[in-house]
Amino acid sequence: xxxxxxxxxxxxxxxxxxxxxxxxxxxxxxxxxxxxxxxxxxxxxxxxxxxxxxxxxxxxxxxxxxxxxxxxxxxxxxxxxxxxxxxxxxxxxxxxxxxxxxxxxxxxxxxxxxxxxxxxxxxxxxxxxxxxxxxxxxxxxxxxxxxxxxxxxxxxxxxxxxxxxxxxxx
Amino acid sequence: xxxxxxxxxxxxxxxxxxxxxxxxxxxxxxxxxxxxxxxxxxxxxxxxxxxxxxxxxxxxxxxxxxxxxxxxxxxxxxxxxxxxxxxxxxxxxxxxxxxxxxxxxxxxxxxxxxxxxxxxxxxxxxxxxxxxxxxxxxxxxxxxxxxxxxxxxxxxxxxxxxxxxxxxxxxxxxxxxxxxxxxxxxxxxxxxxxxxxxxxxxxxxxxxxxxxxxxxxxxxxxxxxxxxxxxxxxxxxxxxxxxxxxxxxxxxxxxxxxxxxxxxxxxxxxxxxxxxxxxxxxxxxxxxxxxxxxxxxxxxxxxxxxxxxxxxxxxxxxxxxxxxxxxxxxxxxxxxxxxxxxxxxxxxxxxxxxxxxxxxxxxxxxxxxxxxxxxxxxxxxxxxxxxxxxxxxxxxxxxxxxxxxxxxxxxxxxxxxxxxxxxxxxxxxxxxxxxxxxxxxxxxxxxxxxxxxxxxxxxxxxxxxxxxxxxxxxxxxxxxxxxxxxxxxxxxxxxxxxxxxxx
Numbered sequence: 001x002x003x004x005x006x007x008x009x010x011x012x013x014x015x016x017x018x019x020x021x022x023x024x025x026x027x028x029x030x031x032x033x034x035x036x037x038x039x040x041x042x043x044x045x046x047x048x049x050x051x052x053x054x055x056x057x058x059x060x061x062x063x064x065x066x067x068x069x070x071x072x073x074x075x076x077x078x079x080x081x082x083x084x085x086x087x088x089x090x091x092x093x094x095x096x097x098x099x100x101x102x103x104x105x106x107x108x109x110x111x112x113x114x115x116x117x118x119x120x121x122x123x124x125x126x127x128x129x130x131x132x133x134x135x136x137x138x139x140x141x142x143x144x145x146x147x148x149x150x151x152x153x154x155x156x157x158x159x160x161x162x163x164x165x166x167x168x169x170x
Numbered sequence: 171x172x173x174x175x176x177x178x179x180x181x182x183x184x185x186x187x188x189x190x191x192x193x194x195x196x197x198x199x200x201x202x203x204x205x206x207x208x209x210x211x212x213x214x215x216x217x218x219x220x221x222x223x224x225x226x227x228x229x230x231x232x233x234x235x236x237x238x239x240x241x242x243x244x245x246x247x248x249x250x251x252x253x254x255x256x257x258x259x260x261x262x263x264x265x266x267x268x269x270x271x272x273x274x275x276x277x278x279x280x281x282x283x284x285x286x287x288x289x290x291x292x293x294x295x296x297x298x299x300x301x302x303x304x305x306x307x308x309x310x311x312x313x314x315x316x317x318x319x320x321x322x323x324x325x326x327x328x329x330x331x332x333x334x335x336x337x338x339x340x341x342x343x344x345x346x347x348x349x350x351x352x353x354x355x356x357x358x359x360x361x362x363x364x365x366x367x368x369x370x371x372x373x374x375x376x377x378x379x380x381x382x383x384x385x386x387x388x389x390x391x392x393x394x395x396x397x398x399x400x401x402x403x404x405x406x407x408x409x410x411x412x413x414x415x416x417x418x419x420x421x422x423x424x425x426x427x428x429x430x431x432x433x434x435x436x437x438x439x440x441x442x443x444x445x446x447x448x449x450x451x452x453x454x455x456x457x458x459x460x461x462x463x464x465x466x467x468x469x470x471x472x473x474x475x476x477x478x479x480x481x482x483x484x485x486x487x488x489x490x491x492x493x494x495x496x497x498x499x500x501x502x503x504x505x506x507x508x509x510x511x512x513x514x515x516x517x518x519x520x521x522x523x524x525x526x527x528x529x530x531x532x533x534x535x536x537x538x539x540x541x542x543x544x545x546x547x548x549x550x551x552x553x554x555x556x557x558x559x560x561x562x563x564x565x566x567x568x569x570x571x572x573x574x575x576x577x578x579x580x581x582x583x584x585x586x587x588x589x590x591x592x593x594x595x596x597x598x599x600x601x602x603x604x605x606x607x608x609x610x611x612x613x614x615x616x617x618x619x620x621x622x623x624x625x626x627x628x629x630x631x632x633x634x635x636x637x638x639x640x641x642x643x644x645x646x647x648x649x650x651x652x653x654x655x656x657x658x659x660x661x662x663x664x665x666x667x668x669x670x671x672x673x
Binding site for chain 1: 202337340341344345347348351355357358360362363386389390391393394395561562564565566568569572573576577580582585586588589592593596600601602603618619622623624625626627630631
């Protein structure tokens, strides 16, 4: 009883600290990005030579707005009590699997000009099933082959959609 | 009376077997094109245009228009089932459509999208038939200040898309506006925020951002947990796969709202179906009794934007046919096609070519019925996609996203951007930042800046031009009311709480 209560309290503390940290970090990132936009926009003309605003007009105000909102997020976070009521941003548990999946996607995109769409997509499917999801070799092979064939038949063959081709011509 | 006589002439043309056949081909192709992300109506019409040169021009425009409005029917399918917006106007459908699918209500969501499309599409045709010339003249009164006010009105929709934190919603909107500013400045040809990259000179395509944020981001979030084999529940039985009477009742106002908003936004050249869908969603949420449930899967959250998206087609044909002004990429291609077929779109088109105009109008009635008959039986079939286990569905969504983005401009750079925005979508979800306001900002950004700069050039820098014209002043006032309504509500609730505490 006491143990479960302690565990629940610890879990709440972890989630709250994640919320606080998330807000604080995102506030800093937004403010920094806003400053970058302001600096870049100030290099562009604020007024146009034809009259009216120039190319730097809107980006400058966007940058100011972003910096202000970033600082607002930080100040709200620092001044208010960490009650955990304002947000329920999920903790980063399980992010490893998601980022692993994204890495697979990025790898497949990098392989597109070398292997073409069909083979890269097959490898991506294989990676997601075998490495990220720990499926059996048989399941990995059948799903990857099925999806490769399906996509090739529907998009390349039936609809004639031009997709990146590899050394085998597809 | 004259209109009825003309419509009868139109039906005598539209119901000819050859026109019926090509109308069916058009709406069928359009549905397929709409379902597949990226492969939009402009590309399809451009590809098929050479095939129409040997056709009778009326038959040709009936088929091409069928592709145009057929694509809008199909656009909702992947948005609801996979959170992959098939076209830009379907982004809003993702918000409630995908949530309905997660609750095992993909069938009713797809069904209501088809029914709403039919109702609003028919309304659009009636509008095109009855009020085309006067409405087109009214639309001409829209100058840059009015467009600026319209874009501001569109941006106030952010209030209805933010979820719980307004600050986060506004941050996302500003970021979307900044994304829209990337590329070559239209007035000075200066490059902005391109990081020295040639590929960014044309800016970032909207579909790349929306597919990345919605589809890839969602898959990455779902990948975190290794749950059961199937993500969604799909109920058995046809009755559970189609909208119930309660769904239809809940969507009554959404049908009307989508129809009217879509048609009037469509008439304005350059406004487009994306704005129409955002506006009708915002309006629906503003007047709804259960507005707090929007975004969690309410049926009218699908009916309103889908209706607006389809009614916009009829509206967009008004300036095209009566003034020769195209309002979108698709209508620009249609304009080119009309010239190629030997017509001169303008005020005299209806008088000089009644067969073409009324044949097209009647064929759109027929085409809308065809689409309803074609789409409703497909709903249970499409819903079965969700029976696929997640380890098949996730790679398939990645594949569809890559194909969809690559087909926009055959650019591998765009596919890299898809990956980048997918990661951003994932991080935004983790940090509780809503994606829809970002998309809204990106859609409106370019046109907002264009209208603002044109307005201020007209007034030589005086901001008074924005409020000095009745139409723009009215829209800005309405936008102000919409923006401050939630703040006033909050202040009121604080006061009530304070009084309760005192008591």
